[in-house]
Amino acid sequence: MSEITLHELEKQYGETTAVEDVSVEIEDGELLCLLGPSGSGKSTTLRMIAGLETPTSGEISINGDDVTDDPAYERTTSTVFQDWALFPHKTVRENVEFGLKMRGVPADEREQRAESMLERVQMTGYGEDDPTNLSGGQKQRVALARSLAVNPDVLLLDEPLSNLDKRLREDMQIELREIHEDLDETFVHVTHDQDEAFTLADRIGIMDQGQLVQVGDPDEVYENPKNQFIESFLGDTNFVDARVTRTTDDAVYVDTDLGTELVLPTDTEPAVDEGTALTLSLRPEILSIDQPSADGGTAADDASEQQLATDGSSRTAVTGTVENVIYRGSTVRYSADIDGTSMFAERTDATTGTLSAGEQIRLEWNGADVLAFREDGTRVSL
Amino acid sequence: MSETTSLPQIPTSLASLRESFAGQSSSTRALLLMAPLIAFELLVFVIPFLILLRISFAEPSSDLIYEPGSWSVEAYAAVIDNILALELLWSVISYSFLLGVVVTIVTVVLALFYAYAIWRSTGLVKTLLLFSVVLPLLTTLVIRTYAFRPLLSPTGTFNELLLSVGLLSEPIQFVPNTVGAVIGQVYIVLPYAILAIYSVLATMDWHVVEAARDLGASRPRSVAEVVVPQAMPGIIVAAVISFAWSVGAYAAPGLLSENITFALHVEELLLTDLRYPTAAALSVIMLVLMLAAISIMFAVLNRFGGDFDLA
Numbered sequence: 001m002s003e004i005t006l007h008e009l010e011k012q013y014g015e016t017t018a019v020e021d022v023s024v025e026i027e028d029g030e031l032l033c034l035l036g037p038s039g040s041g042k043s044t045t046l047r048m049i050a051g052l053e054t055p056t057s058g059e060i061s062i063n064g065d066d067v068t069d070d071p072a073y074e075r076t077t078s079t080v081f082q083d084w085a086l087f088p089h090k091t092v093r094e095n096v097e098f099g100l101k102m103r104g105v106p107a108d109e110r111e112q113r114a115e116s117m118l119e120r121v122q123m124t125g126y127g128e129d130d131p132t133n134l135s136g137g138q139k140q141r142v143a144l145a146r147s148l149a150v151n152p153d154v155l156l157l158d159e160p161l162s163n164l165d166k167r168l169r170e171d172m173q174i175e176l177r178e179i180h181e182d183l184d185e186t187f188v189h190v191t192h193d194q195d196e197a198f199t200l201a202d203r204i205g206i207m208d209q210g211q212l213v214q215v216g217d218p219d220e221v222y223e224n225p226k227n228q229f230i231e232s233f234l235g236d237t238n239f240v241d242a243r244v245t246r247t248t249d250d251a252v253y254v255d256t257d258l259g260t261e262l263v264l265p266t267d268t269e270p271a272v273d274e275g276t277a278l279t280l281s282l283r284p285e286i287l288s289i290d291q292p293s294a295d296g297g298t299a300a301d302d303a304s305e306q307q308l309a310t311d312g313s314s315r316t317a318v319t320g321t322v323e324n325v326i327y328r329g330s331t332v333r334y335s336a337d338i339d340g341t342s343m344f345a346e347r348t349d350a351t352t353g354t355l356s357a358g359e360q361i362r363l364e365w366n367g368a369d370v371l372a373f374r375e376d377g378t379r380v381s382l
Numbered sequence: 383m384s385e386t387t388s389l390p391q392i393p394t395s396l397a398s399l400r401e402s403f404a405g406q407s408s409s410t411r412a413l414l415l416m417a418p419l420i421a422f423e424l425l426v427f428v429i430p431f432l433i434l435l436r437i438s439f440a441e442p443s444s445d446l447i448y449e450p451g452s453w454s455v456e457a458y459a460a461v462i463d464n465i466l467a468l469e470l471l472w473s474v475i476s477y478s479f480l481l482g483v484v485v486t487i488v489t490v491v492l493a494l495f496y497a498y499a500i501w502r503s504t505g506l507v508k509t510l511l512l513f514s515v516v517l518p519l520l521t522t523l524v525i526r527t528y529a530f531r532p533l534l535s536p537t538g539t540f541n542e543l544l545l546s547v548g549l550l551s552e553p554i555q556f557v558p559n560t561v562g563a564v565i566g567q568v569y570i571v572l573p574y575a576i577l578a579i580y581s582v583l584a585t586m587d588w589h590v591v592e593a594a595r596d597l598g599a600s601r602p603r604s605v606a607e608v609v610v611p612q613a614m615p616g617i618i619v620a621a622v623i624s625f626a627w628s629v630g631a632y633a634a635p636g637l638l639s640e641n642i643t644f645a646l647h648v649e650e651l652l653l654t655d656l657r658y659p660t661a662a663a664l665s666v667i668m669l670v671l672m673l674a675a676i677s678i679m680f681a682v683l684n685r686f687g688g689d690f691d692l693a
Contacts, residue, residue: 052592072595073604079596085589089611098607102598150597 002063002076002153002186003028004049009058011044011210018044020210022058031180031187032215033197036207037233042190043082043158045207049188050156051075062153073102078152080160084143086131092118092142093127099150117145120179137168144176148183157189161196173199194234198222206230228373231281238282238343242372244272251314252372252382254278259339263314263367266382278372278380286369287345289334290362291355292319314367322361325354336361438662447658457659461667471647471664478644478668479675481560482629485567489624490617492568493575497616498609500576501583512580515573527566527633534562534638558640566634571627575620582616583609618683622676629672644668 004026011019019041026032034042047053049060051072060068067075078099086095096114105113118124121141126134131142140160147155157176161169177200180187191197197204198218205215206229214226225231232239242254245261252264252272262280272278320338331346334355345363355361372380403411441452464471500511518526533539534556541553556562586609594604610617632645642650644664651661 050596052596071601072592073598073600077596079593081589081593083587083589085587085593087590087594087608089614098594098599099597102594102603146593146597 004154004186004188005059005061005064006045006049007059007061009045009048009060010056011041011048011053012056017210019048019055022207022210022212024205024212024215026186026188029184029186031177031189031200031202032205033201033203034188034190034205034207034212035192035194035197035201035233037192040207041210042192042207045212046079046156046158046188046190049154050077050079052079076153077156078147078150078154079156079158080140080143080147082159082162084139084160086139086142086146088130088132090131091127092123092129092131092134095131095142096127096146096149098146103150113149114145117149118142120148121145121175136164137172140164140172144179148179152185154186154188157187159190159192162191162193169193169196170199176200206233208233225371225379227379228279228281228377231371231373236284236344238284238287240280240282240341240343242278242280244274244276244278246274247272252380254280254372256280257339257341258318258343260316260318262316262370264370264372264382265314265368268381270380270382272372272374272380277375279375281371281373282343282365283369284333284344284346286365287343287363288365289345289347289355290317290364292360292362315364316367317362317364319360319362322355322357322359324357334361336363338363434662434665437658438666440659440662442657442659447656454659457657457663458667460660461663465667474642474644474647475668475671477641478629478631479671481563481567481631481635481643482625482675484564485571485628485631486621486624488564489568489571489575490579490621493572493579493620494610494613494617496572496576497580497583497613498605500580501586515576518569519573523570523633524637527570527637530562530566530569530638531557534565557638560639560641563631563635563639563641566638567628567631570631570634571624574623578619578623579613579616582613586612614683618680621679621683625676625679626672629675630668 006022006024006026009019009022010017022041022045024032034045036042044053048055051067051070051074055068058068059066062076087098090098093111093114096117097110100110100113115124115127118127121144123138123141123145126138126142131139134142140163143160161172161176164172173196176187176189180200189197189200191200201218203215204218204221206213206221208229214221214230216224221230222234225234228239231237240256240258242256242262244252245255246253247270249269250266252266252270254262254264256262264280318338320336320343323335323337323342326333326335328346331348332354333344333346335342335344343363368382370382372382374380403414406414437448438457439453439455440448440450441454441456443449461471465475466472496511496515500508500515503511531538535541536553536555538556540556541550544550545553554561556565590612591604591608594608595601599607630645631643632649635641635643636646648661648664651657651664
């Protein structure tokens with residue numbers, strides 16, 4: 001059992017608040033990723049769990065014991081640092097043995113344990129090497145072995161993969177995932193890389209300006225973001241300014257720069273008033289791309305078309321001009337000018353009819369897939 | 383080289399000098415760059431030392447400081463006899479080395495704490511700590527050493543302070559005494575030792591210490607396991623500076639102690655007894671002993687970590 005509870009955790013450096021009111025329950029055996037841009041307080045939060053920083057206020061408990069005031073060396077956590085922080089004057093094996101040595105484990109037992117840890121991270125035979133001569137990936141493995149050797153209740157990972165190149169990083173993500181499944185220990189992993197978070201995490205905690213904005217399963221935070229920051233941080237999207245023109249029992253009608261009124265179907269009575277400024281998010285994956293049909297009279301006359309279907313879904317389409325086409329390997333990204341507003345959409349299958357710059361493009365989506373945010377960034381429940 | 387061609391404004395004489403310099407192999411160029419330093423070392427160290435060596439092999443003279451042109455090992459024989467008979471020179475040399483060892487241990491320990499404090503501090507505190515290391519160097523050595531006499535005397539500031547807080551019931555004799563000499567000499571060498579150790583600590587990654595604590599090392603243990611072994615090159619430099627300077631100490635023992643060190647005894651031989659060959663022979667023997675002691679120190683300290691190579 002190694003669950004961690006953070007209760008109203010706060011850290012201030014002089015006038016600056018690095019972490020503010022962070023409360024979360026990390027479950028036993030879970031891999032939680034703290035995701036956020038640099039300076040969002042995710043590393044500080046991790047360091048407070050490790051005992052390397054003292055919280056200004058709030059409580060940390062591990063397995064129900066309050067450890068807030070315990071120094072790092074008394075905690076059952078172990079940290080893998082961003083720069084790995086290997087002891088440069090010790091051999092690889094001495095590095096891995098270090099935690100056991102501090103716990104007074106006899107030398108032969110230490111050596112055995114170090115060997116098996118090095119084997120786990122595929123570093124067998126490097127025991128006598130000088131860690132300063134290893135490559136980044138190898139150092140990372142040794143750091144991981146060193147932390148795992150003490151059999152910690154909680155493994156804390158402070159962006160350990162951020163100094164590796166892309167390919168190696170992706171391999172290490174899979175390996176970390178496997179090690180986590182093998183050990184069934186609680187992992188807290190800090191990263192600014194959303195792909196890494198989605199690859200690794202059981203749950204993702206998103207941090208912004210010292211606050212833990214949302215914690216949830218990866219699909220939940222992606223599909224159901226709490227605010228506009230999360231929507232913009234997790235992948236690319238089109239933000240379109242809008243203003244509420246009228247509301248009905250089952251829809252919000254908004255005016256946009258796309259040259260048309262859009263319909264946002266709602267499940268409940270909409271919680272916005274007429275005249276409210278909104279920002280709409282149209283993810284590229286909800287946009288389907290077409291060439292406008294030559295005979296589609298209405299499409300040619302009016303730049304858009306839409307109908308509110310009886311089942312509450314609403315197909316909306318706009319037309320515009322392709323500005324540029326970016327070939328991105330597995331996808332092709334089209335930027336389009338829709339009545340003066342720039343939007344982009346992606347096509348995964350590059351073979352089905354390519355559009356080139358200057359051609360007409362038609363983007364269509366289901367109004368129910370559009371997310372709307374108020375000016376303060378909060379989400380409008382639709 | 384492109385830089386050479388892009389600088390046509392250089393006067394031709396300089397340019398040709400530059401070209402001939404660039405044309406040399408890199409080892410020749412290194413040698414040329416070191417030439418002023420080599421010339422300086424020759425002038426102020428090698429040549430005077432050769433003269434000293436020559437005097438040590440001269441015969442003593444009754445009316446001159448030594449007999450010019452003579453060759454003799456008499457001075458060495460006299461010095462070595464005196465040492466082996468455990469007479470005056472034995473006590474002078476052993477006292478010099480004792481002073482050196484005590485000052486070195488005290489200095490390195492203090493310097494390690496102080497350098498660690500500078501390393502861990504930030505902002506104004508760091509600036510102040512660094513500034514206070516350099517500050518004593520702005521006063522002349524004799525004055526700041528002499529200032530210890532009133533400070534350490536039986537009716538001086540230290541004793542008054544210790545008496546008034548009740549730590550002492552009667553004054554302690556610090557000066558003129560070995561304790562005074564040690565305090566004065568530590569004060570002289572401490573800034574250099576601090577800077578030597580701090581320069582190594584400054585390049586160290588604090589995360590390494592955090593990693594040690596994270597893995598279960600207490601604060602003192604993390605310093606012993608991680609900081610000291612990595613700081614060893616700086617500690618070795620600090621120890622060598624402290625030791626070499628203190629064994630040959632002159633000002634601090636002269637002003638604060640009654641015991642005679644090697645340097646004070648050489649002064650006496652030169653200025654009072656006018657026995658130059660003996661003074662020179664004693665100096666050469668001390669140099670050999672110091673080199674031996676420092677070699678042993680390197681070997682021992684290197685065993686405790688660090689990746690410091692003698693080469």
